[in-house]
Amino acid sequence: MSHPAEALLNAQLQFFLQDFKGDALRTHLDIEANAYCDLLETISARDLLSESQVISWIERNILSYSPTDTMREQAVMLVELGLNNPSHQQQPMRQLINKQIYDLMVQRLVERPALRQELIHSALSSPVYTRVLSDVVYHSIVDYLTTDNAIARRVPGFSSLVKVSRNMLGRMGRLDETIEQAIKAYLSRNISATAKFSEQLLDKALNNDAIAQYAELVWPRLEAYQLGQATRHLETQGLSYLAVLYWNQIRQTDYMKQQISLLVQAWFAHAGNMPAMHFLRLMGIERDHIAREVVAVGEPMVNALNDSGYIERRLKEHFARFFDAPETRTLIQDLIGKQV
Structure with a gap:
């Protein structure tokens, strides 16, 4: 990479990295969240995803998922912790x-x-x-x-x-x-x-x-x-094992696939053509709620990624591909030649 190209790369990298620090990050996240809400005001769910794409996603990521023993054990651990909590034992119904x-x-x-x-x-x-x-x-x-x-x-x-x-x-x-x-x-x-x-x-x-x-x-x-009396006979290990067996059986049936297709198609027939943001409002989700949560969740997450150097490495790799491209090198050489 030539010296001018490398200088441009670093300048552009530092410019974008400023958006991921301090108050600028919060402002950036808020602007992007509202820009996305503006988009949802004009396009429908059907414009974003088709019925077949949603059905395929559910089949790939839900119906095809077989819970592992580790996942089941984690669920059992959390349930048992909640049931054994002293405050749970004594809480009235x-x-x-x-x-x-x-x-x-x-x-x-x-x-x-x-x-x-x-x-x-x-x-x-x-x-x-x-x-x-x-x-x-x-x-x-x-x-x-x-x-x-x-x-x-x-x-x-x-x-x-x-x-x-x-x-x-x-x-x-x-x-x-x-x-x-x-x-x-x-x-x-x-x-x-x-x-x-x-x-x-x-x-x-x-x-x-x-x-x-x-x-x-x-x-x-x-x-x-007391809740402890109501749940004292729960046997979480056995119930979790039975639940996994049942899920692995029913998820592979034609019945489940038919139900998924029927429900997705019915939803698209009902709400698929209305603006996505309008449907969200009907569900009680306003754009300020979306922006608030994007900032609340995105800020600490982006800060962690930025502190680890991940964002800088990813941006630098993408910028390097751009500045190493023959078209970019030719453009930089032409600009330098015109200045000379």
């Missing part, structure tokens, strides 16, 4: 949910009886519930037949029958197989009706007034319930 939010949640439940009925039906019509109900009814019948209880004592001659039943069970070890099969067959035929009846009873019991009253009774205990 009202720090997370206040009465206003709690009342709104109860109101939403009260206002959706169809959802409540669907949840009750799904729970009480499941094979698990009917099997448990069948076992409970069966053992209740057996217990009634073999126990001298207050109700049985009011029935003339029942105590004698109970004594006979006990003697039989003492010799046999259980009800006669024929009787047992008959009871179970009866339950099998009628348990669906019993379950449906219990569903009707529960739906009637959980009416709007009952839910509201119960919620009022629960709140004093809930608001004082």
Whole structure:
């Protein structure tokens, strides 16, 4: 590189480096942030990126990402630190949910009886519930037949029958197989009706007034319930491992790819053509917010890069490429020749 070119390079380098120091850096960042906001006032999201580019980025950087053990361990470490924090252990639940939010949640439940009925039906019509109900009814019948209880004592001659039943069970070890099969067959035929009846009873019991009253009774205990008690059974290692397994399974499915494409396309159809800055305002993000955060984050970051010499090295390399270019050398020689 010739002496004039090197002198120009150093002069230009020092000129730009002034923008990365002291008050000039803050001013520079503010000017650039507002200039970018000016650009966003005139162009849309679709002008910046197409739907296919956004979808491809998500597929490359999110769906293709498999969390490493180190990443999982870091997440577990942070969660466990938070859970083991003494202040967390003793914080009351009202720090997370206040009465206003709690009342709104109860109101939403009260206002959706169809959802409540669907949840009750799904729970009480499941094979698990009917099997448990069948076992409970069966053992209740057996217990009634073999126990001298207050109700049985009011029935003339029942105590004698109970004594006979006990003697039989003492010799046999259980009800006669024929009787047992008959009871179970009866339950099998009628348990669906019993379950449906219990569903009707529960739906009637959980009416709007009952839910509201119960919620009022629960709140004093809930608001004082300590977070440490609520999270003491969390097993973060196992949960994190399960979460990674689930993510690695679902991220590779066609379903996830279809969902991503559908959501991105729907968003672009809704907001892709409006000016980007206008959409940000609708989201509650003003240009002064953007400029403020660019300065707040950019200033310490640029200072660190500048102090390490990184910015000077990168600028010098790019300027050197410019001044070493044949076209630049020819231009400098022509300018020197004209001056001479």
